[in-house]
Amino acid sequence: MLSRIKNASSVAARALPRPSSATARMMSSSPSSQLVEPREPHVATSEIPGPASAAALKRLAAIQDTRAASFVADYAKSVGNYIVDADGNALLDLYCQIASIPVGYNNPALLAAARSDQMATALVNRPALGVFPSADWADLLTESFLRVKPKGLDMVLTSAHGSDANEIAYKAAFMHYARTRRGAKSFSAAELDSVMDNKPPGAPEVAIMSFSSGFHGRTFGALSTTRSKALHKMDIPAFPWPRAPFPQLRYPLEKHAEANAQEERRCLEEVERILRTNPVPVAAIIVEPVQSEGGDRHASPEFFQGLRAVTRELGVLMIVDEVQTGCAATGSFWAHEQWGLDSPPDMVTFSKKMQAAGFYHTAELVPDQPYRNFNTWMGDPPRTLLTRAIVEEVLANDLPAHVRDTGAYLLSHLQPMSVRYHRVVANVRGSGTFIAFDCPSAEMRAELLHLMRLEGVNMGGSGETSVRFRPMLTLTKTHVNVFLTRFESVLNKLYRKHWPQ
Ligand SMILES: Cc1ncc(COP(=O)(O)O)c(C=O)c1O
CATH class of the missing domain: 3.40.640.10 (Type I PLP-dependent aspartate aminotransferase-like (Major domain))
Structure with a gap:
């Protein structure tokens, strides 16, 4: 157990999992492998969805119901723990496509699997x-x-x-x-x-x-x-x-x-x-x-x-x-x-x-x-090829231990915040990075999520009033610090607005 946890701290030092050398060779000509995770969020529009997202959503709305859509993403530019939207905003993503992205956007190991001959055969010959x-x-x-x-x-x-x-x-x-x-x-x-x-x-x-x-x-x-x-x-x-x-x-x-x-x-x-x-x-x-x-x-x-x-x-x-x-x-x-x-x-x-x-x-x-x-x-064999690459990433980098370490760090900071900001943050709970807290009302939660997005952090709710963390397994303490700074700023804004001194 100890050696597994020791491994995790070296994982924590990297923003993205390290591709194997075979993977790195295959990726050297890939433009997406050159993508580098931003050091922090970048929000250039006064609203999200910004103008480009809003226009794309309007076009889409003529074809499909878009009422649940938050913004339009640019997946070619999204990288690691950051999702980039159509306006070029880069958001730290703690929601990850409703909890479904394991090891980061455009993960090099997954891109290598996607570009393999085995994948091409599997894709065009669905059995x-x-x-x-x-x-x-x-x-x-x-x-x-x-x-x-x-x-x-x-x-x-x-x-x-x-x-x-x-x-x-x-x-x-x-x-x-x-x-x-x-x-x-x-x-x-x-x-x-x-x-x-x-x-x-x-x-x-x-x-x-x-x-x-x-x-x-x-x-x-x-x-x-x-x-x-x-x-x-x-x-x-x-x-x-x-x-x-x-x-x-x-x-x-x-x-x-x-x-x-x-x-x-x-x-x-x-x-x-x-x-x-x-x-x-x-x-x-x-x-x-x-x-x-x-x-x-x-x-x-x-x-x-x-x-x-x-x-x-x-x-x-x-x-x-x-x-x-x-x-x-x-x-x-x-x-x-x-x-x-x-x-x-x-x-x-x-x-x-x-x-x-x-x-x-x-x-x-x-x-x-x-x-x-x-x-x-x-x-679906193509999806299974991706699962194989995901499992390799998780096991080779001992991501369960890494997740325990990052999750404990996040919890240790959220708990005191729920005392300081108890009017907004209650019942902090979770295991690994599968963490959540409760807001006093659905309206307060909506306001919090909206303000967090404008601060460059994409988060989601669960149930009637909870906010859930569903980050990538590759979330590090550095990402958590980025979140915490912005979270505190949003909580202060909410306090100033709802409980002025
Ligand atoms: C626990 C659980 N089971 C089943 C499902 C359904 O999965 P899907 O949306 O892929 O059909 C979900 C989706 O959120 C889930 O959280």
Whole structure:
């Protein structure tokens, strides 16, 4: 452990991960490899979006809904931890495409992978992976996803995106549930007939249980388990699946240890009650290690150990949704590694920073027949080539240790600020650089995020009133200092405006 942490401090000294010498040779003729990260943000317009961004958004609005768009980016000029917009503003990016950029914009190792012959072949010859996998697919899976497989889960099924990863994990859970009951028998005539009418017994009444404030995506099955915002679900038909309470912890954790432990016990009891008494049997539960879209809600390792114990006891599968927490953001490659489970989860889903999606599972969860958890592409070799380069960057530079170090530094400065500026910053929490705090209202948060952007720092919210940090894994203490200076200046502005002396 110590040697890993020692490695991290050398990583911290560099703004960008160092490409291997082979990578550097391949990159020498690349214009993008010449990009250098700015030393600090640069904002030249009085508003963001500035005039060029606003004009581009106006043009786009005639074709697509742009109401959620913050500004238009220039990705060819963005570098490392900095995103450059169409007006030439360079912002320190602590939001990173909704938590999905792992090792920096135009990372040299990723550019080298992008420019390889293997990538060109993969890009122009997209395979239907289930029927005509490429000769290098097994190697590619081994060198990417399996290199960082969660303990106990030796297989991976790839998919399109995070919602889809959950969707196919649910299908695996339902097929497994039916098979354990059906045994070696084949499908009955009644099943074969009723399933075409979407009716039981072929289309059975079986459920996935999720948690209040959880977010698992927006496709139909996934959306039925999403419980973060009503707007996400409104008007869409949904499965009548149960929802369990997720602990609502109080901060600082040390101060409220007893009340929090009691709250977690209450939630675990409710989980057990639902699993035992739900009118429809529950095949699996799905849970995020940190509820992310729902407002950065944490629970203790003991809570997750309790979930594992009750699911095992009742024969319910446990799916851990690491779409947002995975790929080292919390300081371990997978956040659930920090729980100390004595038996692994049954499935772990991923996407975002892995830049490719899917779920890990055991051989037991492979359906009994081919073509059941299936679609045309079933994943994407070009994205997997990028995942391979990302995994190499993360492991070669020991980025989990680096993230722990940077995150501890950020937390150690945010905590005293939440005392000094308690009217705006509350409940500082997190692990690794997966950190958040709460604002007193949604309006205050919007004002804060707007002012931060004008100071050159791009940040995002989560839940109703939280601000979340979702930086690159390559964020250094130098970047944190850049953030802290600007954050303090914005907090002073907010204080002067809302609480003039
Ligand atoms: C925990 C979690 N699960 C699933 C998803 C859905 O992923 P996607 O938006 O790629 O479909 C998200 C997206 O934010 C997420 O945070």
